Amino acid sequence: MNILPDTAPGFDQPIAVLKHCHDRIRKQLATLDKLCDHLPAHGADTQAQQAAAAVIKYFDKAAHLHHEDEEHDLIPMLQASAQGEDAALLGQLVPLILSEHNQMDAMWQGLHEQLKAIADGSGAALRESDVRRFGQLYAAHMEREEGQVAPMAKRLFSAAQMAQLGDAMQMRRGIATPVSAGEAVANLRKDYGQATLSEHDVALDPIVQFNAWFEQALKAEVNEPNAMSVATVDGNGRPTSRIVLIKQFDERGFTWYTNYDSQKGRQLAANPFAALLFFWPELERQVRIEGKVVRTSAEESDTYFHSRPLKSRLAAIASAQSMPIANRAALEHHYDAVAQQFGEEPPRPDHWGGFRLVPERLEFWQGRRSRFHDRIVYTLQPDGSWQRERLQP
Secondary structure (H helix, E strand, O other): OOOOOOOOOOOOOOHHHHHHHHHHHHEEEEHHHHHHHHHHHHEEEEHHHHHHHHHHHOOOOOHHHHHHHHHHHHHHHHHHOOOOOHHHHHHHHHHHHHHHHHHHHHOOOOHHHHHHHHOOOOOOOOOOOHHHHHHHHHHHHHHHHHHHHHHHHHOOHHHHHHHHHEEEEEHHHOOOOOOOOOHHHHHOOOOOOOOOOOOOOOOOHHHHHHHHHHHHHHHHHHHOOEEEEEEOOOOOOEEEEEEEEEEEEEEEEEEEEOOOOOOOHHHHHOOOOOEEEEHHHHHHHEEEEEEEEEOHHHHHHHHHHOOOHHHHHHHHHHHHOOOOOOOHHHHHHHHHHHHHHHHOOOOOOOEEEEEEEEEEEEEEEOOOOOHHHHHEEEEEEEOOOOEEEEEEE
8 A cells, every 4th residue: 555645754744755755765776776787788888877875775774774764763662662562473474574674784794895986987787687586575664664663653652652763764864954063963964885804814813914904094095994992900909991003913922012101001001901903984984902011122112112202212211101290381391302412312210111912802893774784793712712702793
């Protein structure tokens, strides 16, 4: 049954908006079918490129907003309202709907690459079998929602609930009434979908895997790929974190340099365990690393210290890191005094050197659609080997 007029409804009719989204999806699926017929005869001509670009634009954004409308608002509201037979029916439908969302997202990844080549004119191949499976799954999925889910919502939801659903859908699209940043933060959401991570594809050694990801971050020109959060705890078990720059990683561990008398230095002296976090948003990836922290040798610290720019070496001597000081002028006075005292060859101070985290646990996180992320964790075993397993998102 068609519960939506041809013209786009307003968000005061949220169920009608969802049906309208289905109709737009059907139009995009029809375009895909036409492309399959068009490409063998005409190749990636202007018409094909424009059609492919339009399909990509829709399924990369609008379709996922529609899925989020259902997953984050419509379905939870129905589950909170349904009783008896309605609740039983939802118990059957919801796992199927969510599973189909994931299946369609996975299928779209394959179609996206084919359409991208068509859109830029570098290819003209579109597998008809992929288009057919994608269209059939979407058609059955939409029919199920329109025949069972939408009528239930229209029957169960009050006017206030309909308004709540419509407001949430507007907020997701950035067209809601402005609210404070504190209120809006709950609705800040970015969907991920650049890549996947399988336990069958990653390296057996987590350091090898980290090196591969780090090289990809460098190639992708990630903003400061060497920046990492270092979390430590004080004597009362209270955590503290800060961003530092990694200076070396190898089979021995992950190394950075700092003032041993700083807050993190004092905390590590009392409790030599820490957690590192690398976040590379451009690649939709993060790496969490946990383990025991040791100091690097004096020779390693000397070598790195003397490789630093002169002003950085002088600053390391002049600053009693993490300790209070009256003002900026006093800090600069200390620096000038150190520069005058040591000139061009300042020695490495005893309170400055390297820390190396020896990893016991590494987790590789790859963002995926609908917060259904990939997580592969490595755990060090007593015999020195690594156990590798997948974690639920």
